[in-house]
Amino acid sequence: MINSLPPVSFPRPSGGPDAANRLTDEQRQGLNDILAQFDPENLDSDSASKIVDQVKELDIRPSRGFFQAVFEAGFKPREIADLADVPGFERPPSTEDRVNEEGLVALAKELGDVAIRDASRAQLAEAFEALEEQGFDLSEPFVNRRF
Secondary structure (H helix, E strand, C coil): CHHHCCCCECCCCCCCHHHHHCCCHHHHHHHHHHHCCCCHHHCCHHHHHHHHHHHHHCCCCCCHHHHHHHHHCCCCHHHHHHHHCCCCCCCCCCCCCEECHHHHHHHHHHHCCCCHHHCCHHHHHHHHHHHHHCCCECCCCCEECCC
């Protein structure tokens, strides 16, 4: 059940191993400019292919920063990949186990007396909206665990 929760994470400090997962300011602006040309609600295979081609021109590789920027723009990377018939466009699976305890505690506080596993979709949506307003990054999972 926890694996079905929407993602939440916190920004990491600059430098270190996560630096490769971030987009440069130029790449982020270029990606935003590309995505602004398209409507995420009316995406077709031609539009998706154009997005993929233009992203390649910016020399952007799939990374945490890339996927976060795509999600923030209202698009779903897997949908783009499927429509453009391009494999591997989705977020690669993590190779490490992680638990965002701070995110889980904040979610539990937002839900009050309701257990996470018993919360309705509406209750979860409201709780995640509150977490986002508090500055939580909802692009990463609370729990990322390999079984």
